[in-house]
Amino acid sequence: MTNIQERRTKPIITSKEIPLEHPNVKMKAISKKKNYFIKHWPLYSMILPGVLYFLIFKYVPLAGSVIAFQDYNLFKGIFESEFVGFKHFENLFTYPEFSQIFNNTLLISFYQLLFGFPAPIILALLLNEVRKMVFKKTVQTLLYLPHFLSWVIVGGLVINILSPSTGVINEIIRSLGGKEIFFMQEPDYFRSIVVGSGIWKSVGWNTIIYMAALAGINPQLYEAAEVDGAGKFRQAWSITIPLLLPTIMVLLLLQIGHILDLGFEQIYMLLNPLVTETGEVFDTYIYRVGLVGGQFSYTTAIGLFKSVIGLILVVGANKLSKKMTGNSIY
């Protein structure tokens, strides 16, 4: 109440006007802050929905991670379940296939980064050079399409295409006189199939952001380069790529944060007992143990482990990128 009256009667006090040793300095500083908030409260209230969203849906559930240190029982709840310390983490690290799963996850992720990440950039660069608008738009639309199919459908398609009895690929191999290959049953092919089908599904969609960045490049730069006698490749190398770099770096950093999240659906759809040695990843393991076996605490521990690795990687990569290119996400 006093604040409001104060504000009505006096002009806003700036800190310069108050001697620092004044006994009321603290109170005044707060009231100054308060004043600021009160003056702009309509603006501040606009953050509210966003803040609430993150608090309620992102931060509060974080507290649920505490069950990683408990023997969580669905019916006792968080507060009455027994604490067991690091038991579940010990179980995870002593699990005989732990290193296998860890390797698979890292390797598939690494391949996705190596082949899947540049794919939309290259595609966007290629599309950018297309001059016939009709052709460009048609191709773009066709490339977006797979994004809207669920993995259940794409997985089924992949299995059918690679099927030894009815698949197109094996039909071709047979007609060339070869012997059919059981692609889905060979551990050696599994990672390539995962990465390949992943690229096929998402490459078109992922070009959108690069296309937008490309559209923002000043055409005068290209004109100037042409006048200087630069060819298409020179232009791409010296203008397009440097100007795309900030976008690329930000997306790369975000991707690195998710290095242990591979998207459960895709791998689950393609996985079978013959390829678990190269295909089982954390997400599918969590599904098998957690939801089917009901081991909530154990799987929370795995999730927590994944998050910590992700955090370390993203902070590290961000630091590195800041040093090397000057781009960073925060």
Next chain:
Amino acid sequence: MFKLKRKSLCLTLSILFLVFTALVGCSSKTESGTDKSGTSNGGSNNINIVMTDRGIQAVEASPDIKNDKYVKKLGELTNTKLDIELLSWAEYEQNLTLMFAGGEYPDLMEVNGVNSPQVAPAIDAGVFIPLNDLIEEHAPNLKKFITQEQWDSPNVSKDGQIYAIPSTNYAQNWAVVMVRKDWMDKLNLEIPKTIEDYSNMLRHFRDDDPNGNGKRDEIPWSARENFRYGEAIFGAYDVIPNDWKYIDGELIPNFIRPEMKEALAVYKELYEEKLLDNEFLVQQGKDFDAKIKGKGNVGMFIHDPSYPDKWQTEIQSNTPSAELEVIPAPVGPDGKGGHTIASPVGSMVWAIPTTNEDPVAAIKFLDKFYNEDVQTFLTYGIEGDTYTIDGEKINYKYPTDQKSIQNETLYQNFLRFIGPSHLENEEFLSNRPHGDLIKQAIEVSKNEGRENDGLGMSNPKTLLERPELQKDGLWVEFAAKVITGKESLDNFDNFVADWKKRGGDQVINEATEWHKSAKK
């Protein structure tokens, strides 16, 4: 200044309004939800039921199951408003877990046995009502028709308390071998008995072009991933992988017993000779169905004995000359064979949560399933629609096309919560087209099968904590590798030793404990 203030006031008001409407929108949604369920269909008692769609296509495809005419009819006959909420059969266990996590329960709930890993902790936590007194007082039919053996099943009882009403498992032997009779006739083959005979028959299927198209495109025997519907050879050696045997004072999973090695050797041979579908290890149900029904080039398969007639009809729709025959499963060294013999209680049972304010209504509702009019409905459907009455006699329109076959499953399978199966109805079967095929299947299934000493045991604790020790974990990986030649069968003993070392010994101890307490 004033102007700015007013502007911002407008802005805030509009934001507040937005937030408010969003909140109101949410709450009114839930209100209308409950409203709708309250007035769904006729009858005096309102019971909301959570049940699975049992993977029945007609149910999955139904846009609004609450207002389905068969559901309404059941409500009418039992004088109850049925408010059905479905859980997907394919993801049943996850959905059930989510339901328990949510902590809101219906009046009546279909659960996968009170000893299942999902439900057992709920029983301990007092989520469901013990039903002994309710049955005693309010359910004369249940008392009369359900046998003591069924009540005693660990699927419905725990420590002498009944927690669920059992459904009847008519065909206790859940799978029989079906072959293409037209192929056998054409090639002059006799019904095989031993594994040797079977291999011979399959070899003829492969080489002698029984479908007569000049191509060697026949698949002698097809099955599904994880050996689903492909366990006949395991049955011959009495090592059904999911089952247990009590040997020398220990309850041991079949898949580590020495006989398993012999069975795997046979599978390996069949696979190498292409007598067993070389895609079966990665084959999903729909692909399995597509080969048998769509292409009609599968000679032998294994499936549920309760509807071979449906298989035949569906195969015939693409391959009109096709005929099926149900034959006894291959016998092993001991002269016996067949698939696992299940409990007399169906795996799905009906429990009443303690949140139900009127459990008597729910128990009375279930009791009515044994009434004659309800039984007639569950077998024949609705009068004037699927059957007519001619004096005393019921004239049932036996379905012939795909759609009415699907529809039939709505009342015969989906809505039959408990009570005897329509397959027990002699009159129904004898008039049914291909009814003899079902009779044959039931006959075969009653005369074969392997006992499971671990019947009714819920998974030991260690198996839940280390799911890789289960049949679908390390074992199926090992078996698949052996069959496809990626690993030598000689490694079987190493596999067993490794399995035991990784916690298998603990599993055997726990299972043996259970056996001692259950069989005393």
